Amino acid sequence: MRIVLLLSTLLAIGACNKDKDKVKKPDDTADTADTDLTGPTGPVSCYGSYVINDESELDALANCREIQGNLSIMGDVPDLKSLSQLEVVTLSLTIDNSDDLVDLNDLSALTDVGANLIIMNNGKLENIDMLSAITELRDDVVIVDNPSLQNIDGLSSISGSILDLEIRQNPLLQTIDGITGLIIEDSIQIEDNAILADIDALSSQTFASDIRINRNDALTDLAGLSNLEGEIQDLHLHGNALLADLTALSGITAVGEITIEDSPVLTNLAGLENISGRLRNGRGLIIARNLVLTDLSALSGITSVATDVIIDTNEVLTNFAGLENITDIERNLTISTNTNMCQADADTYALGRNVVGVVSIIGNTGSCN
Numbered sequence: 001m002r003i004v005l006l007l008s009t010l011l012a013i014g015a016c017n018k019d020k021d022k023v024k025k026p027d028d029t030a031d032t033a034d035t036d037l038t039g040p041t042g043p044v045s046c047y048g049s050y051v052i053n054d055e056s057e058l059d060a061l062a063n064c065r066e067i068q069g070n071l072s073i074m075g076d077v078p079d080l081k082s083l084s085q086l087e088v089v090t091l092s093l094t095i096d097n098s099d100d101l102v103d104l105n106d107l108s109a110l111t112d113v114g115a116n117l118i119i120m121n122n123g124k125l126e127n128i129d130m131l132s133a134i135t136e137l138r139d140d141v142v143i144v145d146n147p148s149l150q151n152i153d154g155l156s157s158i159s160g161s162i163l164d165l166e167i168r169q170n171p172l173l174q175t176i177d178g179i180t181g182l183i184i185e186d187s188i189q190i191e192d193n194a195i196l197a198d199i200d201a202l203s204s205q206t207f208a209s210d211i212r213i214n215r216n217d218a219l220t221d222l223a224g225l226s227n228l229e230g231e232i233q234d235l236h237l238h239g240n241a242l243l244a245d246l247t248a249l250s251g252i253t254a255v256g257e258i259t260i261e262d263s264p265v266l267t268n269l270a271g272l273e274n275i276s277g278r279l280r281n282g283r284g285l286i287i288a289r290n291l292v293l294t295d296l297s298a299l300s301g302i303t304s305v306a307t308d309v310i311i312d313t314n315e316v317l318t319n320f321a322g323l324e325n326i327t328d329i330e331r332n333l334t335i336s337t338n339t340n341m342c343q344a345d346a347d348t349y350a351l352g353r354n355v356v357g358v359v360s361i362i363g364n365t366g367s368c369n
Contacts (some may be wrong), residue, residue, distance in 0.1 A: 043085045046066065049070035049091070050067065050070070051074055052072065058082045058083070065086065066086075066088040068090050069091050071094070072094040075097070076099055078100050083110075084109060085109060092139070093110075093113050094119075096121050098122050099124060103126060106130075107130055110131065113138075116140045118140070118142040121144070122148075132154050135158060137158050137160075140164040141155065141164075143168075143173075151174060155178040158182060164188075166189045169193070175201070176202075177201045188210070188212070189212045191212060191214040191215055191216070192216070196216050198219065199222065202224035205227060205228055208232055210234045211225070211236065212236040213243075214237070217242065221245040222246060223248050226251070237261070238260075238262055245271070246272060252275055253275060253276065256281040257307070261290070267294055268296075268297070269299060277304075278304045281307070284306065284310070288311070289314070290317075296323055297321050300323075304330070305326060305328070311334070311338065312335075312336045315338070327353060329353055329355045333358075333361075337362070339365050
């Protein structure tokens with residue numbers, strides 16, 4: 001009898017421990033997430049990637065402490081209370097087109113995102129402050145088209161390297177100070193943030209492959225890029241209404257392509273004087289529609305361009321000082337509609353270059369002395 005009672009007790013204890021240790025396991029035959037979350041009452045690891053379109057789908061994740069995959073919140077949900085226990089997303093976290101969300105306070109337990117953090121198209125989202133527990137992020141940060149977002153301070157605890165930074169179309173965004181601890185290894189894209197006055201939070205950057213600072217109407221300088229040095233692939237400065245100073249770029253010594261367009265208060269290109277050699281890729285060299293630009297002398301170190309050279313509609317530019325050392329243009333040369341430039345001088349400049357493609361010299365109507 002004692003033996004029977006002992007065996008019964010051991011079997012009961014084993015069954016209890018088995019239930020206690022139960023977590024969600026991946027289904028080797030399934031391509032979708034494990035959505036059976038009816039297991040233990042405590043937090044569990046949930047395997048697979050989840051796309052949330054409504055509140056009922058969100059509620060199904062209430063027990064998840066860790067999501068082993070992607071989490072994409074794509075629909076109109078009033079809050080994220082069901083995710084209050086979530087600590088880890090091993091791949092990407094996306095919050096997109098959730099027009100009822102005002103904040104992300106319910107994600108205050110989240111500490112680790114394994115791949116991308118994407119926050120976009122959220123009409124009422126005012127802040128992301130409660131993401132401040134996140135310390136690990138490994139791929140991209142994308143903050144795009146959040147018309148009520150005023151800051152990204154909630155990212156301030158993240159440190160270390162990520163791949164790409166994309167901050168676009170956030171019309172009320174006043175500061176990007178929340179990314180001070182990030183090192184961006186690849187591309188920096190800051191575009192269409194109407195009242196963003198500075199990018200000083202990028203001051204720890206010493207390298208970037210691709211820089212696109214476009215249509216930020218309140219931006220006056222690029223001081224946040226003053227520690228960049230060496231070679232970058234692409235430099236694009238387009239439509240920054242108050243940008244008058246490029247001197248922060250003086251550490252750059254080689255570039256694949258340069259585009260400077262629609263900069264109405266930029267008078268010179270000081271800051272680019274240490275760039276030398278060949279522009280080897282992309283769009284080549286484009287200087288266009290800069291209303292008060294008078295001086296290109298900072299470009300004097302460039303000796304050849306692998307694609308196009310376009311000097312177009314710079315209304316007060318009168319000469320080619322700074323471009324005289326470009327001897328080889330491997331595609332097209334366009335000098336057009338520079339209304340204070342002498343057409344004969346433009347023709348003479350073109351004749352002195354080895355241009356492989358089409359030469360177009362038109363509409364330069366300035367006086368010829």
